[in-house]
Amino acid sequence: MPSPSPPPAPPVLPISEHEDEIVAAVDANPVVVVIGETGSGKSTQLSQILHRRGYTRRGAIAVTQPRRVAAVSVSRRVAQELGVPLGDEVGYAIRFEDRTSERTCIKYLTDGVLLRESLSNPELKQYSVIILDEAHERSLNTDILLGLMKRLITERASDLKVLITSATLDGLKVSKFFSGCPVLNIPGTLFPVEKFYSTERPTNYIESSLRTAIDIHAKEPPGDVLIFMTGKDDIDKMVSKLEERIQNLEEGSCMDALVLPLHGSLPPELQVRVFAPAPPNCRRFIVATNVAETSLTVDRVVFVIDCGYVKQRQYNPSSGMYSLDVVQISRVQADQRAGRAGRTRPGKCYRLYPMSVYEKEFLEATVPEIQRSSLAGSVLYLKSLNLPDINILKFDFLDPPSRKITLQILTVLIILLNQPESISLLPSYLFSRV
Numbered sequence: 001m002p003s004p005s006p007p008p009a010p011p012v013l014p015i016s017e018h019e020d021e022i023v024a025a026v027d028a029n030p031v032v033v034v035i036g037e038t039g040s041g042k043s044t045q046l047s048q049i050l051h052r053r054g055y056t057r058r059g060a061i062a063v064t065q066p067r068r069v070a071a072v073s074v075s076r077r078v079a080q081e082l083g084v085p086l087g088d089e090v091g092y093a094i095r096f097e098d099r100t101s102e103r104t105c106i107k108y109l110t111d112g113v114l115l116r117e118s119l120s121n122p123e124l125k126q127y128s129v130i131i132l133d134e135a136h137e138r139s140l141n142t143d144i145l146l147g148l149m150k151r152l153i154t155e156r157a158s159d160l161k162v163l164i165t166s167a168t169l170d171g172l173k174v175s176k177f178f179s180g181c182p183v184l185n186i187p188g189t190l191f192p193v194e195k196f197y198s199t200e201r202p203t204n205y206i207e208s209s210l211r212t213a214i215d216i217h218a219k220e221p222p223g224d225v226l227i228f229m230t231g232k233d234d235i236d237k238m239v240s241k242l243e244e245r246i247q248n249l250e251e252g253s254c255m256d257a258l259v260l261p262l263h264g265s266l267p268p269e270l271q272v273r274v275f276a277p278a279p280p281n282c283r284r285f286i287v288a289t290n291v292a293e294t295s296l297t298v299d300r301v302v303f304v305i306d307c308g309y310v311k312q313r314q315y316n317p318s319s320g321m322y323s324l325d326v327v328q329i330s331r332v333q334a335d336q337r338a339g340r341a342g343r344t345r346p347g348k349c350y351r352l353y354p355m356s357v358y359e360k361e362f363l364e365a366t367v368p369e370i371q372r373s374s375l376a377g378s379v380l381y382l383k384s385l386n387l388p389d390i391n392i393l394k395f396d397f398l399d400p401p402s403r404k405i406t407l408q409i410l411t412v413l414i415i416l417l418n419q420p421e422s423i424s425l426l427p428s429y430l431f432s433r434v
């Protein structure tokens with residue numbers, strides 16, 4: 001049998017050049033915030049650095065990811081770099097799938113899975129280090145984990161280290177939240193990404209993305225294309241139209257092409273197709289939602305097309321309902337999207353909006369989920385997690401809701417539990433946003 005090919009040599013990434021500084025900060029502090037540009041090596045290298053420097057002797061390292069596909073793909077990459085089988089020293093745990101073993105000392109998991117683990121083991125004693133990666137996404141789960149970490153570092157005084165990492169998080173705010181913990185800024189990316197802007201917002205971003213994709217295919221050298229769409233419907237439309245237009249190109253005028261969708265409701269075995277080797281002389285078009293926005297490295301992606309929109313769940317206080325709306329992305333999201341190119345070679349990002357829109361209309365960062373949710377919903381969610389010894393009124397949020405309203409919500413929820421018919425008598429502000 002042929003012997004397996006040796007694992008690729010780990011790349012020297014900006015973060016690796018700061019190894020001593022990172023380890024010194026972690027040695028000396030219970031919490032450290034690491035801000036590093038996209039592609040600098042936060043997701044794949046921090047866990048390996050701390051493993052190398054002895055932090056897994058007393059427990060495992062947990063690294064949270066906001067999305068399942070990222071937990072799977074990053075753990076696979078780290079296992080490959082360390083030359084170990086996935087599920088052994090390096091593994092992952094996502095909803096419905098646990099690929100870890102007794103030997104696992106670096107575990108990638110979604111923030112939801114870590115929260116569930118904290119129900120059965122409130123002190124999370126199995127971990128010596130917890131890394132909350134991509135914290136800038138500010139999902140409700142991340143915000144709850146930040147509060148839990150604050151409590152844990154007091155309870156587990158000297159035997160737990162927490163790292164909070166992000167490409168763009170407001171480091172000072174998080175540092176203040178954690179009593180002035182150090183913030184390490186790691187400059188540098190591996191490869192440059194050239195950005196191109198449209199002169200105006202397209203009236204139809206699907207059509208505009210299609211034209212850009214075909215243009216790249218016809219004129220640019222080999223390299224895969226990652227196209228950001230807002231949701232499954234857009235993706236399905238885009239995939240079929242793109243396949244049709246590629247077929248209509250003059251035979252022999254372009255290399256072969258393969259179009260692949262990537263979104264959260266795709267079964268895991270179809271999601272991971274984007275990481276499989278491509279057929280030779282073939283350009284792949286990966287049409288994705290924001291699941292491809294953070295932590296993901298798809299080897300050979302050289303071109304990114306960013307429509308500038310995202311589908312976001314938000315609460316509407318006047319109707320008392322949640323809706324999934326297509327909204328403008330934030331600058332942080334735009335930079336994360338551009339950062340998917342230029343990871344393994346120089347890249348290009350086509351932004352289907354003018355630079356002035358990026359600079360003046362996009363929000364700096366995505367509005368935290370807690371501020372897009374109904375306060376009653378968030379309180380109920382926190383209650384439903386059934387976290388031991390949690391007093392919701394005292395729960396430490398990075399952006400805490402008002403104590404007065406939280407108290408009213410709790411009172412109302414207790415009343416509703418006993419008299420559900422009284423809901424129509426309640427003032428609507430109780431169900432408004434945090």
Ligand SMILES: Nc1ncnc2c1ncn2[C@@H]1O[C@H](COP(=O)(O)OP(=O)(O)OP(=O)(O)O)[C@@H](O)[C@H]1O
Binds near residue numbers: 038297339
């Ligand atoms: N699956 C992979 N195949 C090839 N190279 C990879 C892979 N995963 C990571 N890399 C290399 O490691 C680099 C760092 O990746 P990593 O995910 O650790 O960065 P990051 O700082 O967490 O980025 P981001 O904030 O954008 O997620 C990539 O830019 C790329 O060069």
